[in-house]
Amino acid sequence: MSGHIPLAGVIGAPVAHSKSPALHGYWLKRYGIAGHYVHLHVEQADLEEVLRAMPKMGFVGANVTIPHKEHVLAIADIVTDRAALIGAANTLIFRADGKLHADNTDGYGFVENLRMNADWDPKAGPAVVLGAGGASRAVIASLLEVGVPEIRLSNRTRTRADALREEFGAKINVVEWVNAGDMMQGAATVVNTTSLGMEGQPELKVPLNLLSSDAVVTDIVYTPLHTAFLKEAARKGCQTVDGLGMLLYQAAPGFERWFGQRPEVDEDTRNFILAS
Numbered sequence: 001m002s003g004h005i006p007l008a009g010v011i012g013a014p015v016a017h018s019k020s021p022a023l024h025g026y027w028l029k030r031y032g033i034a035g036h037y038v039h040l041h042v043e044q045a046d047l048e049e050v051l052r053a054m055p056k057m058g059f060v061g062a063n064v065t066i067p068h069k070e071h072v073l074a075i076a077d078i079v080t081d082r083a084a085l086i087g088a089a090n091t092l093i094f095r096a097d098g099k100l101h102a103d104n105t106d107g108y109g110f111v112e113n114l115r116m117n118a119d120w121d122p123k124a125g126p127a128v129v130l131g132a133g134g135a136s137r138a139v140i141a142s143l144l145e146v147g148v149p150e151i152r153l154s155n156r157t158r159t160r161a162d163a164l165r166e167e168f169g170a171k172i173n174v175v176e177w178v179n180a181g182d183m184m185q186g187a188a189t190v191v192n193t194t195s196l197g198m199e200g201q202p203e204l205k206v207p208l209n210l211l212s213s214d215a216v217v218t219d220i221v222y223t224p225l226h227t228a229f230l231k232e233a234a235r236k237g238c239q240t241v242d243g244l245g246m247l248l249y250q251a252a253p254g255f256e257r258w259f260g261q262r263p264e265v266d267e268d269t270r271n272f273i274l275a276s
């Protein structure tokens, strides 16, 4: 595509709410890169046709969001081990040889957010994961990759948590949702991967009385930035990390692959996205 302005975008349905165009647009401007990143509303029935046509229009890559993250794996020519393990992709690269490459950077974004914003040792003790949906899969895969000794998993619908245990193995112990507070004892890391606490949703109300102040607590929710759950953990003296960083860090590898520049995730980036 040399000589052409590189294009990228986020593919979803609905997609208008996505912050990705603002984020990539910010980085393109910041680094003086001639490129564009757009919202692409695509229905499932059209997904494969659209993906095959995109490179012909100058697209170098794309992010994928709800509801296409799983389905795109069946269309891609090359699926990274990480994306296969998680069962979903969020980052696509249209390679020069015509092959569609699918990767998942959500787990990277999750871990990088904790590494950069807390004094965090994943090996210091068990990790508590609340929720067993799509986001939980990426979080669990990445926690296992960085060597947590144990994952304590709880979900309102227990069968979903049991299924993740079957899939990801013996380091996962499943606890009933009503007893989720019991998992906090001795935990080094606590993660909310449910949608509870998000604007318009009920609060996450898992008791934190057994939680040590040594634990690092994070939430994948970032609207609001400081969820009631994180505020409660902060009152207990824990380090808390909001979910915005996960969004920013998961975007960085794609930007680098498509536009040839590793973007910085810093206070200016955060503030721009918060204001957009």
Ligand code: ATR
Residues within 6 Å of the ligand: 130, 131, 132, 133, 134, 135, 136, 155, 156, 157, 158, 160, 193, 194, 195, 196, 202
């Ligand atoms: P995502 O891909 O964002 O993880 P998801 O797959 O729909 O979305 O998962 C949403 C998560 O939030 C699930 O763990 C879900 O629990 P269930 O599997 O029981 O549905 C959890 N969740 C959503 N609303 C909830 C509620 N009111 N109480 C408890 N958990 C809830």
